[in-house]
Amino acid sequence: MCGVCGCGEGEARLDGRALAQARIPGEHGGHGHHHHAHGQGHGRRALVEIEQDILSKNDADAATNRARFGERGILALNLVSSPGAGKTTLLTATIETLKGSLPVAVIEGDQETANDADRIRAAGARAVQINTGRGCHLDAHTVGHAFDSLAPEIGTVLFIENVGNLVCPAAFDLGEDHKVAILSVAEGEDKPLKYPDMFAAAELMVLNKIDLLPYVEFDPDRAIEYARRVNPQIAVIRLSARTGEGMPAWLDWIRQASERALRARTASVA
Amino acid sequence: MHELSLATSLIELACEHAAENGASRVTRLRVRLGVLAAVRRALYFCFEPAARGTACEGAVLEIDEVPLSVLCPACDAVKTPSGLYNFRCPTCGTPTPRVVTGREMQLVSVELDIPEAASESPPSAHRSDDSTSARP
Structure with missing residues (x-):
């Protein structure tokens, strides 16, 4: 047999x-x-x-993206969260701090409007907007085209802001180095248990809007414990994009990951 | 929602294999889905409308569900966790992030209707070096 x-x-x-x-x-x-x-x-x-594999086409496109990101020492981060967790605000705050020290480019995914790409450009980074229409997630093929139109320079940090959705984007590899899940304290602390695939696939969970903790019933320790139940290795950063608390840890994480991406490129070129 | 993307990808794959084999119709698709894919019912639901107007229209979709198993690094053995999303060894409690089975989403086989004209000159069985197989 x-x-x-x-x-x-x-x-x-x-x-x-x-x-x-x-x-x-x-x-x-x-x-x-x-x-x-x-x-x-x-x-x-x-x-x-x-x-x-049913998603073999997407996986092949993702592998192509990954190779192209690697050739240019690009750190690609796939930002995933539910709608309203603060992805775009986190990005604009990040761009304003990184500006001048690291090249940044953004691929924005939303079902409709170019509002987010406009916000990113206003913050000072290059951005391209993907509108998925009825689609509930980005796919590797579309991201490949967006990457073409951005043509980021060597060593760029490429943020891919996925469609706000904690379910579907988990299944679609875009060729990113890491998925970063953003959970705001205005949500339920049991989201990692309710949407385990996403938190299992992420390397980092950003606990956002911690400035709101005095006003909400959200136990951050419990949320972290839930996230580690589905992903024992997940790293966690608590921050507020609005007040800047926790931002240094997030920026350090990005810088270290970006250095790793550049070193991997140097190693493969040498 | 993404089960519609999955259904569409599945149907595209099956239709490609139908075309390669000179088939007019796909009559049956066998799919292997890990429990963590969690789209079993939804895929049944999406398949029929997504197949409309393709060579897969009217085909029977068969889904084999694959249970979850994980590798416990402490026991050095494959284990079945007590819950779907409780990635800990049921014996020693060690975190077990490595999933061995349960994430599969594969098209296993298709049953094809091949018209007489096409079946008189069947494609070679040794077709795994053709262009569609070049994908990683």
């Missing part, structure tokens, strides 16, 4: 030919593209074994 898909080689046929002959040794594994097919004798109906 085929160890990957469980098909029985004995009965397998490709238009009358046995599967054992049709299959290429060593084809299994990864996105196996072994096309051994099981005909049903009369040649009109055939079962074709595929074993291909």
Whole structure:
């Protein structure tokens, strides 16, 4: 029996030919593209074994993006959160601080309007807006085109602000180095448990709007404990984009990640 | 929501394989979905409208669900956590971020209707070196 898909080689046929002959040794594994097919004798109906990831196209586009980011030593961060967690405000505050020390570019994803890209440009960074229309997430193909139009210089920090949605963007790799999940204290502290995929996929959780803590019933320690339940390794930074509290830790995190991206480029060029 | 993207990607993949095999219609798709993909019911729901007007229209969608298993670094063994999103070893409590199974979203196989004319000159079985297989 085929160890990957469980098909029985004995009965397998490709238009009358046995599967054992049709299959290429060593084809299994990864996105196996072994096309051994099981005909049903009369040649009109055939079962074709595929074993291909449903999102393989997106994953291939993401791999291309990742290689292109790597060639230019670009740190790409995929910012994900629910709507209203403060992604754009965090970005404008970040841009204003990084301006002059690190090149920054932004890909903005929203269903409609260019409001966010306008805010980013007003803060002093280059930005391109993607409108997904009815789409609930960015995909790697669109991000690749946005990257073309931005043509960021070597060593740029590229922020990709995903559509505000804690569910769908988790499944779509954009080629980023890291996903950063932003959770505001105006939300429920159990969001990491309710939307575990996103917090499991993120390397960093930014706990935003901590200036509001005196006014809301939000236990930050419990939120962090919940996040670590779904992702034991997640890093956490508590900050307020409005007051600037916690911003130095966030900027350090970005600078260190950017240095790693540049070092990886130097290593591959050398 | 993204189950519609998934359904569309799935249908595109299946239609490509149908075209490569000279098939007129896809009659059955077998899909492997990890429990963490959490789109099983939604995918059934989206599949039919997304398939309309494609070679997959009217095809039967079969979904095999793959249970969650994780690698416990302390026990050095594959374990089944007590809950879907409780990534800790059920035996020793060590955090187990490495998922072994449960994240799969794969098209396993398609059943195709191949007209007589096309099936008289079947494509070679050794087609894994063709252009569509060049993807990583």
